[in-house]
Amino acid sequence: MDLKEIIAHLLKENFPGVNVELIEYKNELTLRVEKQHIVKVCKFLKENADLQFTLCEDITAIDWAKRKNRFTVVYHIFSLKSKNRLAVKVDVDESDCSIDSVASVWKTANWHERETYDMYGIKFSNHPDLRRMYMPEEFEYYPLRKDFPVMGIPGSLPLPKK
């Protein structure tokens, strides 16, 4: 059995009511889940003895601008045991721009989620310390959103007095 079948099988067995979708494209495997299940699925992927996705490499997001579910949060995880890589994708809509934090599963997720929050404004519930990462605390916008101008919004970032 290849990884796709193993994951599909294990998830079906352990989470009977959860809709998951596995897509393989150019040898890269993507798992789509609904956002209310993200924490338990991630915990399972990490702790299951056959999978052991112990390393969370990156968490980021995609802004689709006009699509119905505007954002997709992407988790890149890696298994040090089987050397497999998996991308977990979750759709988030702008009207309810939040998702549960996986910082309780992977400690590295803490800063990755802060960065995603800083750049896209997606709130991670139950995050231990959800502050901005790069931009100043009092900044009001989210720079990597598609509707943010490249040159920024004049006056939004204060300069020292001359």
Place this chain on the structure above:
Amino acid sequence: MGLEAKLTDDGFFTTKLDAIIEWSRKYSVWPMPMGISCCAIEMMAAGDPKYDIARFGSEVMRFTPRQCDLMIVAGTVTYKMSHVVRKIYDQMPDPKWVIAMGACTSSGGMYRSYNVVQGIDQFLPVDIYLAGCPPRPDNLLNALIQIQDKIGKTRAKDFQDIKLPELTVLQSN
């Protein structure tokens, strides 16, 4: 040879105070190496034996602003960093000069985006803009020579009635 040649038998000579201050100030410009990114590497190269900034009396890179006359801003200044740069500049004693080293500090350079200050002259008085990405060390030396020329033209009266900027004093409890 040197100064001694000017000395007559009596052992003194006359000059203007302006001239002697300017002469000594010119060859003891102590830089504040504000190395923020890649340009700082070339600034370090200017200090090595090959380019040898010591020939111009500026080898004493001070890492405290209180002992510096010249701030070399070498690197990309983001909006967040601009407050730090300004704070260090404010701590330098007068008279002081600023070199904006490289395309980034002069104009934002290739970082035409929301987070990089498009030219540090928006919050600092700049004396020399230095072109290049990064400028070669000899170019930095050229800028230093130009600063020396500028120092050579300042007179004591330029500093009279000067208003010191107000510093915000942080109080510790």
